[in-house]
Amino acid sequence: MANAVEHAATICHVVAEFDGRRLWLSVSDYSHDVPQIQPPNPGAACGRGLQLVDILSDRWGIERLRRTKTIWAVLTPD
Numbered sequence: 001m002a003n004a005v006e007h008a009a010t011i012c013h014v015v016a017e018f019d020g021r022r023l024w025l026s027v028s029d030y031s032h033d034v035p036q037i038q039p040p041n042p043g044a045a046c047g048r049g050l051q052l053v054d055i056l057s058d059r060w061g062i063e064r065l066r067r068t069k070t071i072w073a074v075l076t077p078d
Contacts, residue, residue: 004029026072
């Protein structure tokens, strides 16, 4: 969500759904820019968002539609 607010500068939508086994999270915005995982940089003040999503989620992805993009992630609690 922080990336969408800071970089997209558009209206953002957040959805969280839990089915009793999995948590599905998504953030959508109207920017055409697609985020990329940044190489680790211990001295950087930012750039870890997708690294964390990649490490903490079971799977994640980016869905691009005509006017929006959605970054989604699925997490399964232990």
